[in-house]
Amino acid sequence: MPAIEDSAARTAPPSGLRERKKRRTRDTLIRSALELFSLKGYERTTVDEIAEAAEVSQRTFFRYFANKEEVALAMQTSVDALFLATLRSRPAAEAPLPALRGAVLDTWEGAGEVIESVVPLELHMRTYRMIESTPQLLAARLRKLSEVEEQLTREIARREGLDLGADPRPHVLVAAFGGVMRVTARIWGERGEGGLEDLRLLTVAYLDQLGPALAGNWRA
Template sequence: MTATAPETRQGSAPAGPGSQPPGRRERKKQRTREALVDAAFTLFAEKGFDATTVEEIADAVDVSSRTFFRYFASKEDVALTFQEEQTRAVMAALAERPPDEPIMTALRRTVVEIARACERGQLGFDPDRFQCLLSMMSDSPTLMAGSLEHAQKKQQLLTQIIAERMGTDPATDLRPHVIAASATCGFQAASDVARRHEGAFGSLSETIDQAFAILEQGLNS
């Protein structure tokens, strides 16, 4: 069920219809940002997240630490660029699901689709970087905390998208909030199980699929 799309570098975004291409200054800034992300993940893979410093990432790109902080608030911010790209892909894919599809079914198929794309290197995702991020979150409580905080911040956006699909107002309807929170918890539970019991339920995407199946079928069944 995974659709393919032209590959794009992580962190880059295609220009929309009628938009002007970025100027030289913006292209240079984008190249610098991408170079910092590339250098960071190379160092993370070699040394681990906690042992890598901001200074080392900056040195690898031949820029100063001050320049680094123009692009990222911290090395956690760099590491979670992949998670940010995942989130954007999920939101975009969810918006494309058939409008008459039950919401939890739509969420299940969307999240599994993006997880499989990450594993297989589709939709512009780098599977090595994906595995690196999963490994780092297993080893670094700091990065795991950052990942959970990121997910919590994005839950409000997910709630709004769900409410729009359901044709309701989240200010007066509790259902979109509960569904978004359930989806977030289902994903986190699957990810935690996949890290702690590697292979017990198959790949990460397969584990996510099983977790969302439980939500889709109902917890009392």
């Protein structure tokens, strides 16, 4: 028995190689799905077609994604993870709103590279608009954003040493921040044109209005 186990260990691919293969398969599924969505539309694209385009089985598709929604939102999920990691790396002494704004700017710096490692940036932006204009995907995206905002709230509370059960400020701040992010995505999507830089500039412009809008005298 030990000899058999040793032989199996020698013939199995190294764990690093396995992970790279899994990453390539996942990326191929995402790229194939987004290309088909762009060509045929989300509703008219089937999981079988995605698997065929990626040259894998339907069973392999479901190893990586639970459904079409998940693969459609995969790149947004990756950017969300980058944003959360970036916020956690901001200076500890930074106030909550500047930390969120700084994390947004830092995320924009790295988002393009993260996206283009999987799909062309132009395809990602078409997908972004598709999500905004597809009720099923938009609902799924909003559910995901609710989870992200909960994580942001906990991180802000941790940074500030606050008890969320006793202090509502992290919830209030993140709710306002999340609202800005959602409204800029909607406005950008409705314009029907512009790239990642246009979305970044719109987001920053609206974030810079957050403090004055909440605390300022609008009639002054």
